[in-house]
Amino acid sequence: MKKILTLLTLSLASLCCLAQNGRDLYEKFSSYENVSAVYISPAMFKMVGGMQALEEQTDAEGFIPDIKEFRGMYIINSENPAICDELYGEAVELLNSRKYELLMEAKDDGETVHIYACYTMDYISSFILLAREIDEVSLIIIDGKILQKDLDTMMSGNPQK
């Protein structure tokens, strides 16, 4: 009887340990009004043409990471004050629940931007940008495989473009 109870407790505990992720945030906030939520799937990303096609078209200041095994991109944006607070709080909770490392924090003209990365072995498995202005919160989550050396090159100011 004790063994059964122990097994049952461990099984239920493992279910409770399922951490929140970008997908959960997207699923929650995409149903809200006054929220702009975009999901790009791996299939759609292939149709877009992948990283090479984007690199040829972008005006971005050097940030085109070489993403291998793209698994999804979630973009959530809101200008509703109540939703902004909730979105920001949930994003912070997500960042605290998993092994995200703060890469950069920048404050300028009333906007605070945080950039985080989740490392797995020697590559980045998840990349998050959380930007908060007075009346707007933007959250960009990229799930995929970015090599550490590629990110180091970008952060050192040597853009690929």
Added chain:
Amino acid sequence: MKRIEDIEKMELSELETLAELSDAKLKEESAIEIENALACAMALEEEKRSRRQKKAAFCSLAAALACACVAVAVLLRPQPLEDSFTDPAQAREYVLQAFDKIGTSMDKGMRQAGKASKQLEKPAEIIQKIYR
């Protein structure tokens, strides 16, 4: 009169038949000892059967629990998300905007870090002048 070695080799049914045919009666103490031995053997057999039943019940319960866990895992499996766009051109625009924002933010941060490092050069120069 049979020898003990022969009796030990006999089957239970043969022993029963021999006992029925024989006129010899057991001593009371021997009869009690045999009854006790038989009772112990039966109790041991009963305990073994009980353990086997418990083990079977536990295995059945564990199998049922495993099946339930698999069923829950299958039911709770996340459904694939639907793309926000069906037009790749629209999706491309949003992806480029996202990368543009990330790039601008990183560049802003790196510029601020660059300015700060320039500020650090002044104290370093002063210290160098002092120690010359």
